Amino acid sequence: MKLSSFFNTNLLSLAVGILSAIGVPNQVEAAVFSGEVSGIWKQPQPGINTKPVYSGVGTNAFSWGDPTRFKNASANQLVFEGSSFSADTGSLFKIGYLTYRNGTVLLDTSVESVPLNLKLSFNKPPEVNQDFNYDYEFYLENVPNLSDNPELNADFVFVTKNNAKPSFVYGGNTYTLSLTGFIQDNGKTNVSEFRVLEGEKTTAAIFARINKVSLSKQVPEPGFLLGLSALGIYLVAQKKINKTN
Secondary structure, eight states: OOOHHHHHHHHHHHHHHHHHHOOOOSSSSSEEEEEEEEEEOOBBTTTOOOSSEEETTTSSSEEOOOOOTTTTOOEEEEEEEEEEEEETTTTEEEEEEEEEOOOOOOOOOSSSSEEEEEEEEEEESSTOOOOOEEEEEEEOOOOOOOOSSSGGGGGGEOOOOOOOOOEEEEEEEEEEEEEEEEEEEHHHTTHHHHHHHHOEEEEEEEEEEEEEOOGSSOOOOHHHHHHHHHHHHHHHHHHHHHOOO
16 A cells, blocks of 8 residues: 555545544434423512502412402513423414503502513523523503593503523534513514503513524534634645545
């Protein structure tokens, strides 16, 4: 065997061996993640209301305002119902529903705002054993019922955006997890406010997406760089050998 052939064969084997040993991330098969989501309402801010009435802090259903002086009336209420999920990388998936009911309450018994904390937990893969928390602030505008026109007596809820994109690592790859906000009309309309007539209610879904960070944004493993270096040396040597033959 020629020395050049011996050098050629063994260098190629070295490069392939290094790349095989460290593993090359699978670019074809997408990871599947499953888990569940829960939400709780936190302590509200009364604002200018002098006699705030509320309940449901620490639960998924928050009510505010005193309806006792109105016949067949109920308090205002926000309810978050979390969902279980199973999703591929890059796909949009539903994580829960928000329902807002506009009740009839006394002035000065409302609150100005209330925060909602969402917690997303993975069941599979078991290697991702961390929880992800997102906070939304809901600003509540209760309009006095002074008009005979129901449209003018409608109340409002305004929701702040949450642009957080926490990351996690699975299978040697980095992923980000982001929420898209609240959506109505079967996923057609993103909403940041709800306008609801007196005694009526509305519902919106909230979605999330898991994205894989591109390889160009990740720092390569040292072993992977070593394998590429060996492969590069092999290609250069092969080129020189071909020129001498």
